[in-house]
Amino acid sequence: MDHEAAQLEKQHVHDVYESTAPYFTDLQSKAWPRVRQFLQEQKPGSLIADIGCGTGKYLKVNSQVHTLGCDYCGPLVEIARSRGGEVMVCDNLNLPFRDQGFDAIISIGVIHHFSTKQRRIRAIKEMARVLVPGGQLMIYVWAMEQKNRHFEKQDVLVPWNRALCSRLLSESSQPGRKMPCGHPERSHPYHPPCSVCSCSVCFKGRCDSTQSHSVGYEPVMAGACCASIRKESEEENGFYNTLGKSFRSWFFSRSLDESTLRKQIERVRPLKNTEGWANSTISIQPARHSSLDLDHQEPFSTREQHLDEEVFVETPQKHLEWLKARATRKHLNGDHQGEIRRHGDGNFLDSTNTNESCVDRGNLEKGKASASKILRKVSAVDSMDSIPDDTIPVEEQQPDILDSRAFMRYYHVFREGELCGLLKENVSELHILSSGNDHGNWCIIAEKKEND
Amino acid sequence: MKLLTHNLLSSHVRGVGPRGLPLRLQATEVRINNVEFNPDFVARMIPKVEWEVLLEAADHLRLIEVPKGPIQGYEQDETFLRKMHHVLLEVEVLEGTLQCPESGRMFPISRGIPNMLLSSEETET
Numbered sequence: 001m002d003h004e005a006a007q008l009e010k011q012h013v014h015d016v017y018e019s020t021a022p023y024f025t026d027l028q029s030k031a032w033p034r035v036r037q038f039l040q041e042q043k044p045g046s047l048i049a050d051i052g053c054g055t056g057k058y059l060k061v062n063s064q065v066h067t068l069g070c071d072y073c074g075p076l077v078e079i080a081r082s083r084g085g086e087v088m089v090c091d092n093l094n095l096p097f098r099d100q101g102f103d104a105i106i107s108i109g110v111i112h113h114f115s116t117k118q119r120r121i122r123a124i125k126e127m128a129r130v131l132v133p134g135g136q137l138m139i140y141v142w143a144m145e146q147k148n149r150h151f152e153k154q155d156v157l158v159p160w161n162r163a164l165c166s167r168l169l170s171e172s173s174q175p176g177r178k179m180p181c182g183h184p185e186r187s188h189p190y191h192p193p194c195s196v197c198s199c200s201v202c203f204k205g206r207c208d209s210t211q212s213h214s215v216g217y218e219p220v221m222a223g224a225c226c227a228s229i230r231k232e233s234e235e236e237n238g239f240y241n242t243l244g245k246s247f248r249s250w251f252f253s254r255s256l257d258e259s260t261l262r263k264q265i266e267r268v269r270p271l272k273n274t275e276g277w278a279n280s281t282i283s284i285q286p287a288r289h290s291s292l293d294l295d296h297q298e299p300f301s302t303r304e305q306h307l308d309e310e311v312f313v314e315t316p317q318k319h320l321e322w323l324k325a326r327a328t329r330k331h332l333n334g335d336h337q338g339e340i341r342r343h344g345d346g347n348f349l350d351s352t353n354t355n356e357s358c359v360d361r362g363n364l365e366k367g368k369a370s371a372s373k374i375l376r377k378v379s380a381v382d383s384m385d386s387i388p389d390d391t392i393p394v395e396e397q398q399p400d401i402l403d404s405r406a407f408m409r410y411y412h413v414f415r416e417g418e419l420c421g422l423l424k425e426n427v428s429e430l431h432i433l434s435s436g437n438d439h440g441n442w443c444i445i446a447e448k449k450e451n452d
Numbered sequence: 453m454k455l456l457t458h459n460l461l462s463s464h465v466r467g468v469g470p471r472g473l474p475l476r477l478q479a480t481e482v483r484i485n486n487v488e489f490n491p492d493f494v495a496r497m498i499p500k501v502e503w504e505v506l507l508e509a510a511d512h513l514r515l516i517e518v519p520k521g522p523i524q525g526y527e528q529d530e531t532f533l534r535k536m537h538h539v540l541l542e543v544e545v546l547e548g549t550l551q552c553p554e555s556g557r558m559f560p561i562s563r564g565i566p567n568m569l570l571s572s573e574e575t576e577t
Contacts, residue, residue: 006572045496047460064493066541068457074567081565086457090568096475096559098462101500
């Protein structure tokens with residue numbers, strides 16, 4: 001089982017991060033407030049480890065401590081290093097550190113990528129091992145219970161469509177940097193990906209059509225697609241119905257703990273119904289379009305119930321072309337960077353945030369018009385051919401885009417109490433100090449017990 | 453990779469002795485950086501240093517003026533602290549290797565980043 005687990009993680013965690021790492025190069029990441037606070041509360045002169053540091057957003061939060069960033073993904077570590085961090089490539093399951101070297105450790109959005117309970121325990125035990133007695137460990141994992149959406153299963157494969165988040169406005173003329181859709185970057189997507197573009201860094205609540213205008217560069221579509229969804233659904237079935245559909249378009253993985261993993265990793269089944277797939281994955285489905293009836297059991301949703309066995313689905317060529325087309329939409333002007341930043345991170349299903357940001361974003365009319373146009377096109381399968389020609393340049397690794405498997409990330413989302421239970425029952429060397437929910441994540445702060 | 457980082461490393465190769473076995477450091481490219489001196493910070497690091505490991509690494513890098521151990525009243529001794537600051541934080545190995553002394557397994561350091569990943573054969577239970 002461990003071998004299969006490693007295989008699954010290789011394909012749906014490590015390889016994905018490695019492939020998508022380049023997209024994070026120019027992004028400015030933001031540290032989560034509570035994690036930031038935890039780091040800043042550490043005594044000056046402390047030795048801290050960020051296990052699963054990604055692009056290193058937490059490495060420089062506290063200049064009075066020495067933080068070592070570690071990640072399995074080489075390319076992400078390279079980025080962290082280019083930002084001045086002290087980093088290394090290693091495996092959470094087998095940390096190359098002596099016992100009791102660190103005063104504090106953070107594990108933000110990492111443990112949920114391990115595909116078996118045993119591996120999750122092992123990862124936590126490894127961190128406990130290298131912690132000094134009295135030292136603290138902070139863990140963040142994605143919660144199964146989300147405010148407006150409930151995962152049907154705990155083991156999920158989340159699509160991350162590169163075509164939609166492909167171009168970053170790194171050369172943007174706007175001051176500062178941000179994700180194409182205006183969101184602070186998440187190198188580790190412990191946030192639920194944006195339902196629309198499945199972009200891990202694109203939060204629903206902060207999707208904004210008013211992007212910085214970047215003439216001459218490939219425009220980014222994430223904001224547009226989110227704007228359209230917002231606009232449409234507000235008037236019709238409501239924002240979260242639409243969101244719900246997009247969630248249901250995520251794949252569900254069979255839990256590795258539940259059964260033997262037969263051919264899970266190798267099995268791929270092409271979609272029979274292209275149209276259903278295209279519509280449901282993107283979930284930009286204004287209710288007024290009868291062909292995109294939100295309440296209708298889409299082929300894909302139905303298929304999902306049988307996805308116990310098949311978790312891998314080929315993304316049809318047409319679908320991807322459509323995604324590329326969306327990628328070409330020009331975006332509206334406007335600099336909401338400040339506002340977006342202020343909203344900070346958070347659960348994109350957070351209704352308060354969403355409503356707030358939905359209503360206030362100006363200039364949606366243009367976005368709506370073109371979005372509607374595209375949406376109507378999508379509803380008819382053969383309209384795929386009439387997609388505008390100004391697509392983004394096709395990258396050399398075209399095959400990668402076509403293979404959706406390459407961009408699906410595995411998560412084991414945690415139930416309330418699960419993380420605490422895991423520690424209490426299996427990691428007796430740790431004592432839980434506090435636990436709670438932070439923006440859709442279960443978080444825990446535990447302390448290494450003193451030696452007897 | 454800084455020497456402070458190296459000081460925290462130990463071999464994790466399966467079947468190799470007790471944890472805590474330091475890795476043998478060899479460098480083909482070393483850079484000296486200018487890092488802001490923070491005496492309090494350095495003073496707090498001192499109790500955490502594994503001196504044998506540090507001295508051996510410093511020796512391999514042919515560093516000079518490396519204190520052999522904490523001296524009496526080191527917290528206020530600026531000369532001592534500055535030397536430690538230099539050794540721990542300013543010396544950086546850009547290219548080199550880390551070797552497990554027992555198994556001989558080598559781990560590369562490239563562009564300042566050590567890669568400690570073991571192969572699947574080496575890690576599987």
